[in-house]
Amino acid sequence: MSREDWAAVVFDVDGTLVDSERDGHRLAFNAAFASAGLPYRWDVAEYGDLLGVAGGRERLTGYLESKGHPPEQVAQFAAALHADKTRRLRWMVAQGAISPRPGVRELILDLALAGVRLAVATTGSREWVAPLLGKLFGATTFPVVVTGDDVPAKKPDPAAYLKVLTELGLPAADVLAVEDSAVGLRAALAAGLDCVVVANDYTRGQDFTGALAVYPGFARFRSDRSGPVRGLSVFARSAR
Ligand code: XBP
Ligand code: MG
Numbered sequence: 001m002s003r004e005d006w007a008a009v010v011f012d013v014d015g016t017l018v019d020s021e022r023d024g025h026r027l028a029f030n031a032a033f034a035s036a037g038l039p040y041r042w043d044v045a046e047y048g049d050l051l052g053v054a055g056g057r058e059r060l061t062g063y064l065e066s067k068g069h070p071p072e073q074v075a076q077f078a079a080a081l082h083a084d085k086t087r088r089l090r091w092m093v094a095q096g097a098i099s100p101r102p103g104v105r106e107l108i109l110d111l112a113l114a115g116v117r118l119a120v121a122t123t124g125s126r127e128w129v130a131p132l133l134g135k136l137f138g139a140t141t142f143p144v145v146v147t148g149d150d151v152p153a154k155k156p157d158p159a160a161y162l163k164v165l166t167e168l169g170l171p172a173a174d175v176l177a178v179e180d181s182a183v184g185l186r187a188a189l190a191a192g193l194d195c196v197v198v199a200n201d202y203t204r205g206q207d208f209t210g211a212l213a214v215y216p217g218f219a220r221f222r223s224d225r226s227g228p229v230r231g232l233s234v235f236a237r238s239a240r
Pocket of ligand 2 (some may be wrong): 010013014016179180181184
C-alpha cells in the first residue's frame with residue numbers, strides 16, 4: 001500500500017542520522033584498547049563484520065570471548081572498556097568529529113515544518129546520544145528519544161520502537177521508521193512500522209527485504225516523487 005502521510009517519523013542514529021561507525025565508534029574502541037594495553041585494533045573491514053552485533057558492550061563481550069579471555073572476567077572487562085570507549089566518543093562528539101549525513105538535516109526541517117512529529121530509536125548509549133543530538137540537531141528537535149539504555153533488549157529486538165510508539169501515543173500504522181541496516185530494519189518491522197532504509201558503505205548490499213523503499217542517500221529520498229513515500233515531507237500529515 002502506498003502511504004502518503006505519516007503522523008511521526010522515527011530516526012535511527014548510527015549510520016542514519018550520522019555516519020558514525022567507521023570514523024567514530026571504531027576509533028573510540030581502538031583508543032580504549034590501546035589505553036588498556038591491549039593489542040587489538042579493529043580495521044574498517046573487521047569492524048564492519050562486528051557491526052552484526054548490536055550494542056557496543058555486547059560487541060566487546062563477543063570479541064573478548066573470541067580472543068580467549070577467561071569467561072569469568074569477560075563481562076566486567078567488556079563493561080570497563082565500553083565505559084572508556086563511551087567517554088572517548090562523547091569527547092569526539094563535543095569536538096565536532098561526528099557529522100550529520102548529507103541531506104538528513106534538510107529532511108528533518110521539511111518534516112518539522114510540515115508538522116510531522118519526530119523521534120529517535122537507537123541501540124547507542126544515552127551518554128553520547130544525548131549530546132550528539134543536541135549538538136547536531138538541537139535539544140528540542142526529537143521530543144522522544146529511546147536509547148539502548150532504556151530497553152531490556154537491543155535491535156533487532158523491537159523494544160526500542162515499541163517504547164517510542166508508547167511515548168508518542170501513536171499506533172505503528174501512523175509512524176514511519178528510517179534506518180540504515182538490516183538489524184535496524186528488522187527491529188522496526190517487528191514493531192509493526194513501515195521502514196525506509198537509507199543505506200551506507202557498511203550496510204549497502206544487506207538484505208533489506210520488507211523495506212518500504214531503499215535509498216543510497218537522503219538526497220534521493222527527499223527528491224523521490226514517484227516511490228512509495230513520494231517525497232515524504234511533501235505529503236506529511238499536519239500535526240494531530
Ligand atoms: C548502532 C549500534 C551501537 C553503536 C555503538 O546503533 O549498534 O551499539 O554501534 O554504540 P543504532 P554503543 O541503533 O543507532 O544504529 O557503544 O553506545 O552501543
Ligand atoms: Mg543504525
